[in-house]
Each structure stands twice: as C-alpha cells, then as structure tokens.
Amino acid sequence: xxxxxxxxxxARLLRLLRDGGPNSRAQLGDQxxxxxxxxxxxxxxxxxxxxxxxxxxxxxxGGRRSHNIxxxxxxxxxxxxxxxxxxxxxxxxxxxxxxxxxxxxMDVREGPVAVFxxxxxxxxxxxxxxxxxxxxxxxxxxxxxxxxxxxxxxxPPIMPGWDGxxxxxxxxxxxxxxxxxxxxxxxxxxxxxxxxxxxxxADFLCVKIGTGIGCGIVVGGEVxxxxxxxxxxxxxxxxxxxxxxxxxxxxxxLEAHFSGAALARDATEAAEQQHSPELAARLExxxxxxxxxxxxxxAAGDAxxxxxxxxxxxxxxxxxxxxVSFFNPGLVVIGGGVTxxxxxxxxxxxxxxxxxxxxxxxxxxxxxxxxxxxAAGVIGAARLISDHLFSPA
Numbered sequence: 358x359x360x361x362x363x364x365x366x367x368a369r370l371l372r373l374l375r376d377g378g379p380n381s382r383a384q385l386g387d388q389x390x391x392x393x394x395x396x397x398x399x400x401x402x403x404x405x406x407x408x409x410x411x412x413x414x415x416x417x418x419g420g421r422r423s424h425n426i427x428x429x430x431x432x433x434x435x436x437x438x439x440x441x442x443x444x445x446x447x448x449x450x451x452x453x454x455x456x457x458x459x460x461x462x463m464d465v466r467e468g469p470v471a472v473f474x475x476x477x478x479x480x481x482x483x484x485x486x487x488x489x490x491x492x493x494x495x496x497x498x499x500x501x502x503x504x505x506x507x508x509x510x511x512x513p514p515i516m517p518g519w520d521g522x523x524x525x526x527x528x529x530x531x532x533x534x535x536x537x538x539x540x541x542x543x544x545x546x547x548x549x550x551x552x553x554x555x556x557x558x559a560d561f562l563c564v565k566i567g568t569g570i571g572c573g574i575v576v577g578g579e580v581x582x583x584x585x586x587x588x589x590x591x592x593x594x595x596x597x598x599x600x601x602x603x604x605x606x607x608x609x610x611l612e613a614h615f616s617g618a619a620l621a622r623d624a625t626e627a628a629e630q631q632h633s634p635e636l637a638a639r640l641e642x643x644x645x646x647x648x649x650x651x652x653x654x655x656a657a658g659d660a661x662x663x664x665x666x667x668x669x670x671x672x673x674x675x676x677x678x679x680x681v682s683f684f685n686p687g688l689v690v691i692g693g694g695v696t697x698x699x700x701x702x703x704x705x706x707x708x709x710x711x712x713x714x715x716x717x718x719x720x721x722x723x724x725x726x727x728x729x730x731x732a733a734g735v736i737g738a739a740r741l742i743s744d745h746l747f748s749p750a
Contacts, residue, residue, distance in 0.1 A: 360406035360407065360408050361746065361748070361749065361750035362403070362408070362747060362748065362749050362750075363402065363749060363750075364399075364749055365749060366389065366391060366395075366399045367399050367402065367403055367749070368747050368748050368749055369389055370385060370389065370399060370400065370403060370409075371403070371408060371409070371428065371747040372743075372744075372747050373385060373388055373389070374409060374426070374427060374428045374451075374452075375428060375451060375452055375453065375743055375747065376551070378427070378452055379412045379425045379426065379427035380425065380426065380427075381424065381425050381426075382396065382397070382400055382424060382426065385400070385426075400426060403426075404426070407429055408428065408429055408432075409426045409427060409428055409429060410426065410427060410428075410429050410430070411424055411425070411426060412424075412425040412426055412427040427452075428450075428451035428452060429451060430450060430451075432450060432451035432493050433448055433449070433450065433451075433456075433488070433489040433490075433491070433492050433493055434448070434449045434450075434451070434453070434492065434493060434494050434495065434496065434739040434742055434743060435447075435448060435480055435483075435489075435492045435494070435495035435496070435532065435534075435738075435739075435742075436448075436449060436455075436495070436496050436734070436735035436736065436737070436738035436739040436742075437476055437480075437495065437496065437497045437498065437735070437738055438498045438541055438544060438731070438734030438735050438737075438738055439463075439465060439472060439476070439497065439498060439499050439500065439541065440463075440465070440500055440541065440567060440568065440694075440734075441464075441465050441500050441515055441567065441568035441569065441617075441618075442462060442463065442464060442465070442568060443460060443461065443462050443463055444460070444461055444463045444472070444475060444476060444479070445458065445459070445460045445731050445732075445734055445735050446458070446459050446476060446479040446480055446483065446735070447459070447483075447732075447735035447736075447738075447739070448483045448484075448488045448489050448492075449735075449736070449739040451493075451743065453551055453552065453736055453739045453740055453743065455732060455735065455736065456488045456489075457483045457486060457488045458732070458735065459479045459482060459483060460731060461475065461479060463475055465499075465500060465515065465516050465519075466515070466516070466517055466518075468517070468518035468519070469518065469519055469522045469524065469527075473527065473528065473531070476528075477531055477532075480492075480532070491533065491534070492532055492533075492534045493534055493746070494534050494535045494536070494537075494742035494743070494745070494746050495528065495529075495532050495534055495535070495536045495537075495738075495742055496536075496537050496538075496539070496544065496737070496738030496739055496740070496741035496742040496743075497524060497525075497528060497536060497537070497538045497539075497738060498538075498539055498540065498541035498543070498544040498545075498734050498737065498738050499513070499516065499519070499524065499538065499539075499540065499541060500513070500515060500516065500540075500541045500567070500568065500569060500571075501513020501514065501515065501516045501519065501540065502540065502586060502587045502590060503524075503538055503539055503540050503586050504585060504586050505538070505539060505582050505586040506525075506537065507523075507525065508523070508524050508525025508526070508536065508537065508538030509521060509522065509523055509524065509525070509538075510522060510524065511585075511586075511587075514569070514593075514603070514604040514605045515568060515569055515604055524536075524538045525537065525538045535742065535745065535746060536742070537741045537742045537745050539580075539582075539738075539741055540571060540573075540586070540589070541565065541571070541734055542563060542564075542565040542571035542572060542573045542589060543573045543580050543582065543589070543737070543741075544573075544733075544734050544737030544738050544740075544741060545563055545565050545573060545692050545693075545727070545733045545734050545737055546561075546563035546573025546574075546575050546580060546690070546737065547573075547580060547736070547737035547738075547740040547741060548729055548732065548733030548734060548735070548736035548737035548738075548740065549563055549690050549692070549727050549728065549729060549733050549737075550575060550578070550740075551736055551737070551740050552729060552732075552736055553690075553727055553728040553729040553733060554688070554690055554725055554726075554727060554728040555575070555688055555690055558575075558687045558688045559575070559576075559577055559578045559687065560575065560576055560577065560684075560685075560686050560687050560688075561575050561686045561687055561688035561689065561690060562574060562575075562677070562680060562681075562684065562686045562688070562689045562690070563575070563689075563690040563692060563727070564591070564673070564677060564689065564690065564691050564692070564693075565692050565693035566615075566616060566617070566673065566691065566692075566693040566694070566695040566696065567616065567617050567693035567694040567695060568616060568617045568618050568694070569592050569612050569616055569617075569618075570591060570592035570611055570612045570615070570616050570673070570693075571589055571590060571591065571592055572589040572590075572591045572680065573589055574588055574589050574684070591611065591676055591677075591680065592610060592611050592612030592616065593605050593607065593610045593611070593612060594610065594611055594676050594679075595607070595608075595609045595610060595611075596609060596610065596611040596614055596615075596672045596675065596676060597609040597613075597614055597672070600613060600614060601613040601614060601619075611672060611673065611676050614669070614672055615668070615669030615670075615672050615673055616695070617647070617648045617693075617694050617695050619669075620648050620651055620665060620666075620669060620695065621645070621646050621647050621648060621651075623665055624636050624646045624650060624651050624654075624662070624665060625640060625645070625646050627661050627665070628640040628646060632661045633654065633659055633660075633661035633662060634659075635653075635654040635657055635659040635661075635662065636650065636651070636654050636659065636661065636662060639653070639654065648694060648695050648697060648698065649697060651665060651666065651698065652666075652697045652698050652699065655698065655701055663701060666698045666701045666702050666705065667701060667705045668705075669695075669702070669705075670698075670701070670702045670703070670704070670705025670706045670709070671705050671708075671709050673705075673706055673709075674705055674706040674707070674708065674709025674710050674713070675709050675713060677689060677706060677709070677710050677724075678709055678710045678712070678713030678714045679713070681710055681714040681718050681719065681722065682713075682714045682715065682718055685717075685718050686722070687722070688722070688723050688724075688725070689710070689722065689723070689724040689725070690725060690726075690727050691703060691706065691724065691725070691726050691727065692726070692727035692729075692730075692733060696726050696727065699726075703724065703725075703726060706724060707724045710722070710724060
C-alpha cells in the first residue's frame, strides 16, 4: 500500500468503508458533509489510488441506481498482540475481518529479539497459507508503557530488556511496511470499540486484568494516551498502603495484589498451607498454579478460591470506582486472561463501583466482560495501523 488519502474527506470515506463495509455513493453522501459533486470528485480520486474499488450496483433508492464501492479486498493488515506469556498474530482485510489467527506461548522476558523472531515466524506461517502476499501495514501491542507515536517501550516493569527498544523501526524494516506500536490494553479497547461490546459507546474504560493490569481510556471515540503515552497505567495505583513490593519499585500497587501473577502466588500459598484441598490437588498434579486453576477451583465450590477472587475483585473495583468518579464513562469493559474467573470477579467489581461512586455516575453504567477475548487485541492492532494509514499523509 503506497497511496494515502489526500485530505480529511478521503480519510473519512475510507474509515466509513472500513467500519461499515461496502456502501453506495448515495449512502456515503448521507454520512459526510459534502455536496454531491464534491463527493463524486473525492470518490473518483480514491478509485484512482486503488484504495477503493467498484463493487456493483447498489439497491435502488428511486431514479438512477448508485454504484457500491468498497475498500480494496487485496489490502492486508498484520495484527500482533504481545502478552506477558503468549503472543497472538492475525491477518485481517481492510475491513478488519480476521482471515487467519495464530496463538503461541511466549515469555516476554526473553527480550525483543527472541520475541520478534517468533512473531516474524508466525507471520510467515500465515503468509504461507496464501492469506497474504505481503502486508500493507502492521499494528503491534506490547504489555507496557509505550512512547507514542515513536513506538518505543519505556521502562516497562514486566518486560526486562525492552526499555528503549525501537519496536516500530525494527519491525518496519523486517516486514517492509508501516508499523504502529501501542500498549496492549489500548488495542484491546480499540478492538472492543470496532467489533465488540463498545461499538456504540464514545466514552468508556477498558480494564485488562492479565499478568499485569492496565486501562484503555476512550474519549469521544478516540484513545486517550496522555502527554507521554502512559495514561491508564492503573496497575500501579496504590491499593494497599505499605503493601507488597511491586515490580515497578513501589509498594502496595493494585497489580502486586491482584493480577494473574499475584493470584497464582496467593493460590500457591493457600495450597501449600492446606487451606484449599482443591488447589492443593491441582498444585500436586501440575507443579504450578495459575488463574485458570483458581477459576476451576472456584467453579467446584472451593471457598478459598472464591475468597481470593472476591478479594481481588474488591480491590480492583475500588480503583475503578475512583476512575468512574473522575471520568464518568458510559461503559466499563473488563477483559484479559483473568476474566476466566467470570461472574464472581465481575460481581465483586460491580459491588465496589456501584457502592463507591455517586449515583449520577453509576445510575446507567454497564460494567461488562469483553466480547472478543484474544481477538480484541489483534483487531485493535489492525485498527491502529488502519487509523494511521487512513489519515492524510
């Protein structure tokens, strides 16, 4: 993809076609503030760039039938969602429909060189299936703070060896296409906004509870990243005064007391102290425990596992209650690996938020689990690069 929209009108048309699919000139004209002659000029220019193509005749609205147009079906985006313990890689079309998706275990602590070797190998496997000859752009999510738009991680607590690594530049050279990089929870928010539970909401919070905890903040339909890109790093808000030491160097952070890693540690301690026969049996069988084991134990009625989930949900809910009072969102989405804990976690979070924030903020506030699961991150990554490419050069 070498062409870019020449102006804001063309960019708007491209995004409408991305988000709404093929459409007629007449219907596009209903959605943009352009005269019919000006709209015709901009659409014709986009057709010349081959960013869009003709797609048959539209349904009649009376009089002469309009032609449908759509984004070029040969455009391909690569979406990469790097987590602490796994990586998802997907190929999408220009309308952000997933054409192929691979997930593999991976330890982000192995460093950027090893991780990106794996990412490039996964991308090559997807290409080899015939889904793409090459990529027109790639979006990358990483589980730590990113200086945006340079695409450089900055002192990420759970990513040793990544500080200052030029992710955007390095992968652009390897893939031969433009690359954009962001924090993984921002991409989850973009994914849920594009194809998930937040499709109709302009102002919402997307809280990801995985190995760490972060929050994507969407204001007026756009991700808010803050001055330097670190907005939403709620895992390092103090939840317990003088509490446990955290990877960031402080004490009592929410992430140190409730995240995938903290839950696994607490479950292991409970099993070793024989507080939970269910967790003890799982520890003996597997050698380690994870949030998945806690979820299974809770589903079996294990009181200790249920208490661990409720306690973590209460602490998370207290932090979210503060965010709701400050931001007054229209929706709170809970996603990430720990959402396998299900209704018990969601109920604890809801209780704290509804109790801790004023009725004006919570009277019509849905707090829900994300719809897309692991797909949210890769769809969000493709959305990130398409937002960049569907902007005037």
